[in-house]
Amino acid sequence: MEQWNIWLERELWLNVAIVIVATALIYSVLRAVVGTLHKRLMAWSKDQDGSWPHFIAVVVGRTSRVLLLAFSLLLALRLTELPGNWQSALSHTWFVALALQVALWVDTGVRLWSRSLVMKKSGSYNPVMTTIISIMILIVVWSVMLLSILANLGVDITALVASLGVGGIAVALAVQTVLSDVFASLSIGVDKPFEIGDFVVFGEVAGTIEHIGLKTTRIRSLSGEQVVCANADLLKQIVHNYKRMNTRRIVFKFGISYDTPSDKVRQVSEKVGDIIRATPKARFDRAHFLGFDESQLTFEVVYIVQSSDYNQYMDIQQEINLQLLDALRELDVRFALPRRDLRLVGERMPTLEVAGLPQHADTDTDGGTGDQRLPRFS
Missing domain, CATH: 2.30.30.60 (SH3 type barrels.)
Known part of the structure; x- marks a missing residue:
């Protein structure tokens, strides 16, 4: 009977009415403040996607109505006298509501940041790396929030943290090959x-x-x-x-005949320089008579192509080769061909006998007739 009398007390219902009215008023004020701030920031950042005002406006718009109502109720409960155990529970509720709201704000900010980087058309950000980093940040944020709430409620999280660490090490050892590729992807992205x-x-x-x-x-x-x-x-x-590659350094060689006079050799170097200077997107560096090779006088030419396009480089090299071919013909200079001279020193030339031709006796060095003959070729 006494329990029912408690519910009939006038003071209890008065406190309940005060809490309900105060909650409604405080909730309305908080909703109005958050809504006005969100609209002002969105109007300020209009046509400025990716700017800081737009970023803050989206984060503010993520404020939970349920948590706003919880904050309003917690503020209204301070207007009444509560027992000691209720005060302790009230302080824990404050922390839980605040932790959830902060986690929601951070979650929204991280997702907005990663989405803005992925949607950029410049291509300077690796979408895989951005997604991985955002997921890792979100995991850390929500894990810290959960552990903080449990610790605030009096739960011993030491064993939980230790078990998570051991489990993480075991998983890392089991998938170390995959993790190495994942961290390599992060390295490529950064x-x-x-x-x-x-x-x-x-x-x-x-x-x-x-x-x-x-x-x-x-x-x-x-x-x-x-x-x-x-x-x-x-x-x-x-x-x-x-x-x-902004520019491409090209080195090529060619050879001319050993019969070329020295004055024309000098003119060849000058002609090569003139050809390259007249070629668009080609910067002449040097052209030198490099040395004496087995069957040619070797020239080494160096020039810079002002482009990274390989096809354009090949077009420039082709034009240089064609003009060099014409220039050497004008100078009456021949490209070198593979050549080898054989000389017999201290021996007489062999005599070849061909079938159907008259035979002549060879004369030895002392005037006699030689009897030795090479095999006849028919």
């Missing part, structure tokens, strides 16, 4: 040795990067097939990235 669309050469592979994944990188080779390489194995090799 260090950016190459990006999608770059032309790379390593080992016997030459092609264009098509996809940088969580475990593998896919390359479209020059012959047309797709080459799939593990990220960890790829980073262990020396990679030549030709997409980032």
Whole structure:
């Protein structure tokens, strides 16, 4: 009977009414403040996607209505006198509500950040790396929030943290190959040795990067097939990235005949320089008579192509070769051909007998007739 009398007390219902009215008023004020701030920030950041005002506006808009109502109720309960155990529970509830709301704000900020990087058209960010980093941050945020709430509620989390650490080590040892490729993907995303669309050469592979994944990188080779390489194995090799080559240094050689006079040899060097200087997107460096090779006078030419495009380089080299061919013809200078001279010193020339021709006796060195003959060729 006494328990029912408690519910009939006027003071209890008065406190309940005060809490309900105060909760409604406080909730309305908080909703109005949050809504006004969100609208002002969105209007300020209009047509400025990716700016800080837009970022803050989206985060503010993620404020939970349920948690706002919980905050309003907690503030209203302070207007009444509560027992000691209720005060302790109230303080724990404050922390839980605040931790959940902060986690929601951080979650929204991280997702918005990763989405803005992935959607950028510049291609300077690796979407796989961005996604992995955002997932790792979200895992850390929600794990810390959960552990903080449990610790605030009086739960001993020491054993839980230790077990998570041991379990993490066991999982890492079991999938260490996969993890090595994952961290290699992170390294590629952070260090950016190459990006999608770059032309790379390593080992016997030459092609264009098509996809940088969580475990593998896919390359479209020059012959047309797709080459799939593990990220960890790829980073262990020396990679030549030709997409980032601003200029190309070209060295080529050619040879002219040994019969060429020295004055024309000098003119050849001058002609080569004039040809390269007149060629668009080619910067002349040097052209020298390098040395005496087995069957030619060798020239070495160096010039710089002001482009990284391989096809354009080949067009320039072809034009230089054609003009060099015409210039040497004008100078009456011949390109060298493979040649070898044989000389017999201290011996007489052999006599060859051909069937059907009259035979003549050979004369020895002392005037006699030689009897030795080489085999006849018929």
